[in-house]
Amino acid sequence: MGSCMYPVERGAYKLLSEIGNGVSAVVYKAQCLPLNSTVVAIKVIDLDRSRPNLLDDVRRETKAMSLLSHPNILTAHCSFTVGRHLWVVMPFMAAGSLHSILSSSFPLGLPEPSIALLLKHTLLALHYLHAQGLLHRDIKASNILLDSNGSIKLADFGVSASIYEPLSSAATFSPFFNDLVGTPYWMAPEVIHSHVGYGFKADIWSFGITALELAHGRPPLSHLPPSKSLVIRITNRFRLNHDDHYHHHQYQYLDDEDAKKKNKKNKKKFSKAFKDMVASCLVQDPSKRPSAEKLLKHPFFKTCKSPDHLVRHVLQGLPIIEERLKESPLHPPPPSSVDGDDDDDNGSGEVTKIRRISGWNFNEDVFELNPVFPCDKKEDPSPITSSFYSSSFLEGGGKDGDRKRDDRVKVKEEEKKKDDEIHEKGNEEEEVEEVGLLGWKSRTAETLGPELISLLNSLSLEKEMVMNLLESCRGEGMGIGDWEEEREQRLADMVGKLQRTVDGLTIQLKGESAKNAALEKELQGLKDKNLT
């Protein structure tokens, strides 16, 4: 499938060292022996861990890619299979990805002039792709690569999309049925929550998230495992224990003092132009987000430095790429989604709430993106719900958007107050109802096989997605009038199917748990016998 002078056989390349790894691929620094031992990067994708028709799509996209030519887009030299692996040969970018630069040398984020330059070149690449009618679908710091001369290239176009892309365009929710999906932190809300699917404006959302990633050193909510960045469980302890490392970063629950401090720090740190640019990308309604072309005209990109600036301020003194890989990650790993971590523990009488994220609220002042939860209609049929929905879903950015965003913050504060009151009451009925399946999971997590638990986790997540979708269709301002009946029927079928699978698994889990309890009892009996 290679159309260039780069040979398409394994023997022509000598692997030198590992320089990175992703979900189902390892990246190596290598030499192309017949081409004067030119140094290249080779991404080796494990086909057994990728979706079935990956190869066909990669072939198709390699073809599309060979027609692309832009200084800010990294195009592969060629690709070929070696056994059950796909090798993608590409230019070696000596300074590695922005993700690896952030984690090794800028854990709290990069300085603004460098960010402006990096984002501008990324945006030029994105504008070019969009103008060709192509989507990137995976904009994030780990896909922005730097060379030692400061040149910036957007990578993984095509290849990553093929690995993670839904099986067909009809399968709108497939990223979540496909357990090869990458992390969802960068995904636009319409991709996660609705039937709209992926469009150009979803790339713009991810671009906004990437801007926050470069500013803070990590994307919003990345301290949570992927499943929890979509469906968040909140316990009393979650709120009260501000010293807990992960929970400390729950910005939506920062107390006033914390919020003020953070506010002050970030206000000083970033310009109004930067905040405004990011805010325009992180508007809930995709149609209100600017196109890449329009975004390029934003004042934030007016006074960008030359790539030499990056060499002096970012790349100088950076450990070489192989060294960086050896370093332990600066951010502690997120708690495993299988582990039944502490907020799952409702055995100690704590109230656990499972909340679906219904929207996002970009707070320009503190320069952070906060999840928004729907009000609990059962307990609170107040107009807050509808006012929130109408402002967050239907209104956009711009000057007017600023005011609306402020309103949303106010609404959120009120919502939080109400939520707190509900929690203080310690409503037992709510506890039983809301803990539901996940509560059952946590009680059996210690005794059951990890596969069952992770299967259950992913089913719960999928169920949440479908529920979210249905809820947003029923919700205010998102009428289903324009929906075909057939589609609704399909969704209902899906929910039914998922529910049946979840029920089946729950029964299975109960059975396993009973078996385990019996075995444990037997074991204890044997131990007691041995002692006597």
Ligand SMILES: Nc1ncnc2c1ncn2[C@@H]1O[C@H](COP(=O)(O)OP(=O)(O)OP(=O)(O)O)[C@@H](O)[C@H]1O
């Ligand atoms: N052409 C390249 N030159 C230099 N380093 C590269 C190159 N391609 C990838 N890398 C390094 O390898 C790392 C892993 O890349 P890879 O594309 O496999 O995964 P990722 O983008 O981090 O995650 P994902 O699997 O979600 O795409 C990158 O973050 C980067 O540091």
